[in-house]
Amino acid sequence: MDKKQIIGWKEWISLPALDIPAIKAKIDTGARTSALHVFKLERFSNNGKEMVNFQIHPLQKRSDVIVTSEAEIVDMRIVRDSGGHEEERLFINTPVLLKDKQWDIEISLTSRENMLFRMLLGRTALVQGQLCVDSSLTYTTGKYSRDTYNGNS
Numbered sequence: 001m002d003k004k005q006i007i008g009w010k011e012w013i014s015l016p017a018l019d020i021p022a023i024k025a026k027i028d029t030g031a032r033t034s035a036l037h038v039f040k041l042e043r044f045s046n047n048g049k050e051m052v053n054f055q056i057h058p059l060q061k062r063s064d065v066i067v068t069s070e071a072e073i074v075d076m077r078i079v080r081d082s083g084g085h086e087e088e089r090l091f092i093n094t095p096v097l098l099k100d101k102q103w104d105i106e107i108s109l110t111s112r113e114n115m116l117f118r119m120l121l122g123r124t125a126l127v128q129g130q131l132c133v134d135s136s137l138t139y140t141t142g143k144y145s146r147d148t149y150n151g152n153s
Contacts, residue, residue: 004130005101008137012144013121014097018069022144023058026117027126027133033079033091034105034122037112041090043073052090054109058118058149065149079108096125099141103129 013025015036023036038054045051050073059065071092079089089108096105105125112118126133134140 004132005098006132006134006137006140007098008140009133009135010117010138011098011121011141012139013119015094016097016102017094018056018071019067020056020058020069022148023056023119024060024117025119025121027131028120029123029126029133030082031120031122032124034096034107034125035079035089035110035112035120036107037115037118038109039111039113041109043090052092052109056118060116060118062149074106077108079110096121096129098129098131101129105129 007027009027011025011027012022014021015023038056040055042053043050044053051070052073053070056067056069057063057065058067071094073090074093075091076088077091078086080086087110089110091106091108093104093106095102105128
């Protein structure tokens with residue numbers, strides 16, 4: 001346990017390779033994989049690699065803030081959500097940054113428009129990042145600055 005960082009059930013994280021400096025994530029030990037809310041998803045090929053371009057509203061209730069990103073597709077799989085519904089999703093690999101700790105995670109891309117969190121950090125990512133969740137805690141690494149997204153749209 002001495003190597004593991006204790007975090008809360010919700011935290012602000014960054015996805016630097018996707019140009020997302022701050023997104024609120026639910027730390028979900030019940031979910032195997034991580035999931036990111038995206039829209040306007042478009043697949044394309046670049047030098048023989050399958051890629052995806054997508055847009056993100058990183059802040060809940062802020063449709064004026066839009067981040068456009070692209071990444072290499074690493075897989076496409078069927079995912080079952082907490083309601084038992086199955087959906088075929090694209091998966092990407094990207095670094096995640098939580099305070100001063102960074103590691104690569106796999107993320108499925110899906111619509112989370114009606115969900116409370118734009119991002120779920122699943123248990124596979126927690127194991128890779130050597131994190132433990134204390135469900136009585138929130139935002140153990142601090143909150144984002146209101147200036148983070150000023151002027152981005």
